Structure formats: C-alpha cells, structure tokens
Amino acid sequence: MYIERYGSGPEIYLGLHGWSGDHTTFAPLTRLLPAGATLYSVDLPGCGASPALNELTLESVGKAIAETICSIDSAEITVVGSCSGGLYGLVAARDEEARKRVKRFVLIDPYAYFPWYFKIFVAKSLGNIGRYAYYTAFANPVGRWMTNLSLKKHRTEEAHLTQSFTAVNHAIAYRYLQLLADIPGVEWFGDYQMAIDIVCGEKTFGAAKQSARMWQRVWPQARLHELKGAGHLPIEEAAGQLSGIIFAKDSPDAADSPVPVARTSPLVV
Numbered sequence: 625m626y627i628e629r630y631g632s633g634p635e636i637y638l639g640l641h642g643w644s645g646d647h648t649t650f651a652p653l654t655r656l657l658p659a660g661a662t663l664y665s666v667d668l669p670g671c672g673a674s675p676a677l678n679e680l681t682l683e684s685v686g687k688a689i690a691e692t693i694c695s696i697d698s699a700e701i702t703v704v705g706s707c708s709g710g711l712y713g714l715v716a717a718r719d720e721e722a723r724k725r726v727k728r729f730v731l732i733d734p735y736a737y738f739p740w741y742f743k744i745f746v747a748k749s750l751g752n753i754g755r756y757a758y759y760t761a762f763a764n765p766v767g768r769w770m771t772n773l774s775l776k777k778h779r780t781e782e783a784h785l786t787q788s789f790t791a792v793n794h795a796i797a798y799r800y801l802q803l804l805a806d807i808p809g810v811e812w813f814g815d816y817q818m819a820i821d822i823v824c825g826e827k828t829f830g831a832a833k834q835s836a837r838m839w840q841r842v843w844p845q846a847r848l849h850e851l852k853g854a855g856h857l858p859i860e861e862a863a864g865q866l867s868g869i870i871f872a873k874d875s876p877d878a879a880d881s882p883v884p885v886a887r888t889s890p891l892v893v
Contacts, residue, residue, distance in 0.1 A: 625669060625689075625692055626666065626672060626674045627647070627667075627692070628647045628664070628665045629662065629663070629665075630662070630663045630665070631663055632662055633659055633661040634660060634698075635658075635660050635661045635662065635871075636664070636696060636698040637662065637663045637664070637701070637702045637704055637870065637871075638663075638665075638692070638696065638704065638713075639653075639704045639705075640666060640668065640709030640710065640712060640713045641668065641706050641709045642708045643708045643800055643801065643804075644762075644788040645671070645706065646668075646673075647666055647667050648672075649706055650859060652859055652860050652863035653859060653867055656863060656867040657867075658871050664692075664696060668688075668689075668709070668712065669688050671792070671793075671796065676793075676796060680796070680800075681806075682806045685712055685716075686712065686715035686718065687716075689715070689722075690716040690721070693716060693717075693722040693725050693726065694722055696725075699724075699725060700725065701725050701726055701727065703726050703728070703730070704729075704730045704732070704870055705729065705732065706732045706733070706859060707733045707735070707856075708734075708735070708804055710729065710730075710732060710734040714729070714816070715807070717816065718813075726818055727818055727819065728819040728820065728821070729816075729820045729821070730821045730823065730869065730870050731820065731823065732823045732824075732858055732859065733823070733829075733858070734822065734832075734836075734839065735804070736809070736810045736835035736838035737809065737831070737838070738807075739829070743805070744757060745757055745798075746801055746802050758794075758798055763794045765790075768786040768790070771786050772787070777827060778827055778855045779856060779857060779861070780827075780853065780854065780855055780857075780861045783855060783860060783861050785855075785856060785857065810841075810842045813842065814842050819845065820843050820845060820846040821846070821847050821849060821869055822836045822839055822848050823849045823851060823866060824836050824849070824851070825853075825854030825855045825856060825858045825861060826850055826851060826854055826855075827853070827854065828855055828856045829856060849869050852865065
C-alpha cells in the first residue's frame with residue numbers, strides 16, 4: 625500500500641482513512657504532530673495511489689493492513705482509524721503478529737453495526753436499486769450537494785461530508801461499503817486487550833454514538849471521548865481537540881507543543 629510518512633519520532637502512529645478517503649485525510653493532524661511522533665498515513669487498497677487487489681474482500685484488506693503493520697520497524701504502534709478505517713484496522717489485528725504490535729487503537733466515529741441508511745445501498749433484495757441509489761447520492765455532483773445539505777446537523781458549517789467522493793473510483797468505494805456489511809459484529813473483536821480510545825463528535829450521527837456505547841460494553845478498558853462542536857469529521861472539524869487525545873501520553877498537555885513536520889518520501893508496502 626502507498627504510505628506517506630510524517631515526522632521521525634519514536635512514537636509510531638498508523639493512520640487508516642475511512643470510506644472514500646485516502647492518506648490526505650490525516651493532513652490536519654500532521655500540522656499538530658509532536659516532535660516525538662511519527663505518523664504513517666496509508667491509502668487502503670484501491671484508494672488513492674494504492675493499486676486495487678485482485679479480489680477486494682474483508683480478509684484481503686485485513687491482510688494488507690496487517691502486513692503494513694508488521695512492516696513498520698516498531699514493536700509498538702498506535703493505530704488511528706477514521707470511521708470505517710478503524711474497523712478495517714480491527715480486522716487486521718485479528719492477525720496474531722499484527723495484534724502483538726498494536727499497543728493502542730484510536731477509533732474515530734467507529735460504527736459497531738451497519739445502519740439502515742447504508743443497508744439501502746447494498747441490500748441484495750433490492751437488486752440494482754441500491755447501487756443506483758449510491759451513484760445518485762455520491763457519484764452525481766447534484767446528489768453529493770443534496771446529500772451534504774441534508775446532513776447539515778451532523779457537521780460544522782465548513783465541513784463537506786461528500787466532497788471526498790468527487791475523485792474516487794466509485795466501483796471501489798461501493799465495494800468497500802459492501803465489505804462493512806460483512807463484518808460480523810462487535811463480539812468478533814471481544815478479546816482485544818490493548819488500550820482503546822473511542823472518539824465521537826458532539827454532532828455526529830446517532831448510530832455512531834450508540835456504537836461507542838456498544839464498543840465500550842465489549843471493551844471495558846475503552847475510554848470514550850466526545851469532541852465539542854465537531855460532527856462526523858473530527859479530523860478536519862476539531863483537529864486540535866483530537867490531537868490532544870491521539871498524541872497524549874501521561875497528561876492531556878503532552879501534545880501542546882507541536883512542531884512543523886516535513887513530508888518524507890512515500891513508502892510502498
């Protein structure tokens with residue numbers, strides 16, 4: 625997979641973007657990266673500059689991420705997953721070697737179940753109607769504008785929930801949505817013992833907030849965080865608040881002195 629590296633500190637973070645995203649999802653956080661941190665931001669298979677896999681399945685995506693985790697020269701990695709990216713990170717950690725390296729997950733708006741409004745797009749009982757509905761809402765400029773407008777209460781005024789769909793491969797994006805429906809449920813990850821932080825925006829979807837509570841029932845060690853004023857895109861809507869959670873060590877003030885970070889040459893795993 626294509627990877628951008630930011631920073632050169634000993635604390636290692638791996639950023640996994642969400643649906644329709646790419647490695648640039650984490651750009652707002654790179655400006656707040658502490659001197660002691662390194663952030664690897666990837667393009668998932670078929671997204672951004674990463675080539676598509678021969679067969680895009682939950683297993684193949686999880687394997688690709690697990691291989692990336694194991695390729696990083698560090699015994700301890702914090703995986704930061706934006707929305708569905710966090711779920712694919714959890715799938716990758718089902719690999720024993722990858723799980724040994726993940727010391728912590730930071731999951732941003734991670735769904736614990738497949739909401740009804742996504743089921744409409746992938747329901748087999750609807751035939752091709754769901755696929756047409758997806759392309760109408762996300763592949764069409766007018767549809768994207770209307771969808772973003774209809775979701776106004778779940779974002780800040782400046783945020784655009786469907787902008788990232790402008791340049792994606794829609795066949796790949798649609799396939800990733802189908803993969804989310806294949807995740808069995810929270811119990812599938814019930815034996816995870818690493819530290820876990822679950823972050824939601826104050827204005828995010830009700831399903832995301834309900835999901836946070838579901839995850840905490842599975843992981844008693846999980847800590848829940850709500851970002852004031854943010855919606856479903858906390859990385860761009862509340863980067864300062866979020867960086868304090870992601871990069872915090874012993875105290876909430878650990879990330880208060882970020883340094884400018886130059887992008888290094890990309891890696892491909």
